[in-house]
Amino acid sequence: MTGTMSGRVAAPSAPGRLGEAAPTQELAAYLAGLERWLTDRRAELDRLDTAAQGSSAGDSLTPDLVLALTMWQAIRTRTDELVAVWDAGRADAVAREKMSQLVWGRLDSGLGSALVSLVEAVTLCDAMIGQVRVRLAFDPSTADDVARLRELRAALVRCEDLAGVEAEPLAAVAALRERERRLVEQAARGADVGGPLAELEAATARAERDLIVQVSQRRTLVTGRAAARATLDALETREPTLHDLADRCRREVVRPPKLAVPDVSRLGPPPETRTELDAYVDRLGAVQRAFDAVADAYSAPLRERAELRYRLEQARAAADVNGRSASPTVRAGYEEARTAVEQTPCDVDQSRYLVEQYLYLTRDLPHPGPEGTRR
Structure with missing residues (x-):
């Protein structure tokens, strides 16, 4: 569902899954929510860009802003593809299955070889925007270190969940957790931890972003292998x-x-x-x-042989009706064609010729008109 949280439009819940046609109503709600999310995040990115230009740390924020904008554009492009397939609600089951592929399949996220789904790209874009927002909002004289540390711990928990049981990611998150512990100890002694806290927030945001990408790649690999x-x-x-x-x-x-x-x-x-x-x-x-x-x-000659048998018997039945089967020539033609198609191995080319010849022999002859003319 789409809603607002602290004045921001929340990302919509994605419908369906790979290989299935998502329900029409859920797709309609998802597209509407995705459009609202795109509009809201673009406005926020524009505000952050303006703020960064007036900040003394603007140059250091530019790469993160560019990355977030690149991700946003990749989501915008995929959304346009979804809208085109949706065709104003006229999408049939095949089209809705394609939409599920566009939602849950791999998306060029703008991170080079990092490929994520549309759903993961939305989450990743929000994480990038949050990272820029935190860095711009930092003010050593007014920052609420307690609240920021609480948000930092929540981000570290998310990182631990994303790392799963992989040794290398778990070690990286453990190192961030150790830095957070030392910051808490320093803050408890009355030290100014504003600078180190900002650095740790940025490092944690980058770690969460990278872990989202890695999890997506692992999931995609598992799905691809299956x-x-x-x-x-x-x-x-x-x-x-x-x-x-x-x-x-x-x-x-x-x-x-x-x-x-x-x-x-x-x-x-x-x-x-x-x-x-x-x-x-x-x-x-x-x-x-x-x-x-x-x-x-291999099936073509077998099918043709069966078809020749059928055509031959149909022609024989027609010859019995029109009287052509009384002709010795026609009877001989039938026997020759039947022998050819029934013989094993069968010469399909020769059988085709003989059946065609028999069809010619059994054709209906024109009847004379009332005055002896043919018609």
Whole structure:
């Protein structure tokens, strides 16, 4: 749901999930909330930019502002794509499934190789804006260190949750937690901790931002590996069927295709890294296309043989009706065509010629008119 919190528009809750068509009403509410969020955050970024230009620390804030604006623009671009697919509410189930992909799929966040979903990009953008806002609001003479330390602890808790059980991120967060503990001890002795506190706030905000990106990348990798495994299992299930089809075609047809069925086992299991997984998915796609080509190549002559049998029997029934089957030539043509299509292995080209010849022999002949003319 979209709402306001301390005068700010809250980020909307995203509907649906990957691979499913999100409900129409939830998508409508999400798009409306996302537009309000974009308008509110752009206005806030403009205010922060103006404040930074008048601040003595403006130069140090510029990279963070540029990064936040870049993230905001990436969200704006993805929202425009969603609006286009939404088509003023005329999106069908296929279009709504595509919208779920746009919401939960990877988004070029403007952080180079860091790819996050739209939902995570919104959270990340808010974290960046919060970091800039904290740095601009810092005033050693008036800052409420107690309140800021409380917010700092909350940010550190979020970082610990994001780090999960990964040793390296947990160690980095533990180092930030130790710095926070020392600041509390210094503040308790009456020391001025304004400067170190501002530095720790900025470091914690950066750590939270980086952890959001890392978690997104891990989640995307896990999802990608699961999808690759499902595709691999489907290909392994399909491979024996294609071998059976190829063997049948070679037995029943003269001059069968000479395509080989790819060996899926040579692909191995899905790899662990993103770069290797992307290449692996490309290979899966190539095998899938090769399977389709094999299926089409080997099933085509078998389908044509079955169709020729059907056409031959239909033509024979028509010849019985129109009297053409009484002709010795027609009867001989039928026997020759039937022998060709029933023979195993079958010469499909020759059978096609003989069936066409029989169809010609059994065609309806023109009848003479009342005055002896043909009509």
